[in-house]
């Protein structure tokens with residue numbers, strides 16, 4: 001359908017990288033844990049280190065038990081001699097169980113906190129970037145992949161704890177093996193290498209596949225969402241769009257299934273090769289042990305401990321390989337999250353800047369050219385020079401796509417021009433404090449957000465920093481002529497405007513529009529931008545809204561009005577007419593009407609529609 005492209009995967013997974021990056025990975029897991037809950041992080045680390053050490057002590061104690069039991073002398077003497085070592089084994093096992101419980105508790109406490117901290121930072125950074133970043137396809141892909149980073153960060157805590165434990169236990173087992181016989185250690189390593197290779201190979205394939213298919217998965221979710229979305233439901237039923245969407249969903253799912261099958265085939269082949277190598281290495285290990293025993297190079301008790309140490313050691317090494325591999329896989333996703341943090345910080349709306357003039361008299365566009373990022377089309381605004389006098393009603397008029405909405409988005413600081421300047425009484429908007437600029441603007445956009453909250457919140461969300469008072473709320477609702485809308489709601493301002501929830505209620509397009517205007521009124525910005533404020537209103541409501549807007553201008557409020565209803569523009573102090581991103585006319589409505597240009601032509605076209613005679617009813 002046009003948006004499911006696959007891009008090359010980002011890869012940095014190989015054996016060397018895995019080993020050399022392990023300390024950094026463990027450190028980053030620990031940092032995450034430390035940020036989330038210091039006490040729990042200390043408990044996990046301490047408990048896992050002590051558990052590893054306990055394993056070493058327990059192996060040595062077992063060796064001592066075996067040595068004493070296989071020594072010469074009576075059974076009673078041998079048993080008595082073995083008692084202290086047996087008691088040590090029991091105490092160490094008890095200690096290890098207690099440590100394990102402590103680690104389980106602290107890890108369980110840490111995990112959700114780590115996920116929350118990572119998610120909060122993700123959302124905070126994502127909400128602070130420029131609009132152009134949110135609309136950028138590459139940044140959006142990063143947002144998509146990075147969202148898995150928080151749950152990966154959560155998993156990394158548990159995995160890192162297991163890695164620390166397995167590493168220390170392995171060192172303990174390896175130490176004991178080296179003491180028993182130097183040939184045993186290389187055998188232990190050889191036994192585990194094949195499974196390390198297999199796990200790593202599969203991790204690399206899975207990660208590459210995930211990156212190549214993430215857009216595809218997103219598109220699949222989009223389609224399945226459309227099939228159940230209330231806004232699409234009427235068209236799906238009347239136009240019969242359901243089977244069309246389902247066909248696409250099936251085609252996309254089938255190609256995703258083919259990819260899963262490819263991965264499964266690869267997994268099976270890799271697993272078989274690894275298992276064959278492990279089998280050979282195990283046979284070699286036990287043959288060597290047998291040879292040493294037969295040749296008299298090793299005592300039976302030592303061989304017994306060696307078998308236990310090899311089993312523990314290879315178990316630890318297997319765990320280590322698998323867990324380090326998972327750690328690495330999750331770290332790749334946490335890496336995406338960290339890349340997002342960095343990129344979002346680079347693309348964040350700058351903080352600070354020059355102050356805006358306290359009471360500016362005009363905003364002036366000087367040779368402004370703007371093309372949407374990534375757009376191959378002509379500039380949305382071309383070499384535009386115009387003035388917006390403040391304290392007046394300024395109307396922007398022009399055909400669809402002429403650049404009116406783009407102009408107000410630039411004026412509001414949502415985009416920056418590629419060429420030219422926007423001056424607030426001579427101060428370049430590119431250098432000013434963007435937060436201060438936004439403070440001055442109240443906007444009713446064409447596609448303003450219908451928040452799935454109560455009517456009260458839908459109005460007061462216009463300025464969340466102001467204390468919510470009923471007085472301000474009522475005044476805004478009245479200013480927007482939305483009293484009837486609110487009075488008709490089953491629970492007034494406390495009605496939930498989200499039909500998908502129990503007790504939720506839905507408004508009509510025009511009713512929503514009035515709430516949108518109430519929201520902008522509640523914001524009390526110095527400049528009110530209204531983009532098609534009456535598109536969904538009936539004739540009476542339209543008249544009412546324009547009356548209110550005119551009254552606002554009387555109080556010194558600047559109004560920038562975008563509308564196609566030229567009759568409503570009559571009361572504007574100044575009209576700018578745009579065509580294909582250029583300014584073609586400017587003046588008062590009377591001046592423009594008498595000059596006979598584009599405005600006059602559009603005006604007479606609309607007027608003619610009303611001048612057409614209504615056919616007389618047939619006599620009957």
Ligand SMILES: Nc1ncnc2c1ncn2[C@@H]1O[C@H](COP(=O)(O)OP(=O)(O)OP(=O)(O)O)[C@@H](O)[C@H]1O
Nearest residue numbers: 135372375380398399400401402403404405406407
């Ligand atoms: N987010 C966007 N990304 C890329 N191009 C865009 C975007 N928004 C608008 N455009 C393009 O910029 C041009 C101007 O659009 P704009 O929305 O400013 O026109 P408008 O005069 O407000 O139109 P309308 O009367 O239909 O609301 C159009 O060619 C449009 O396709």
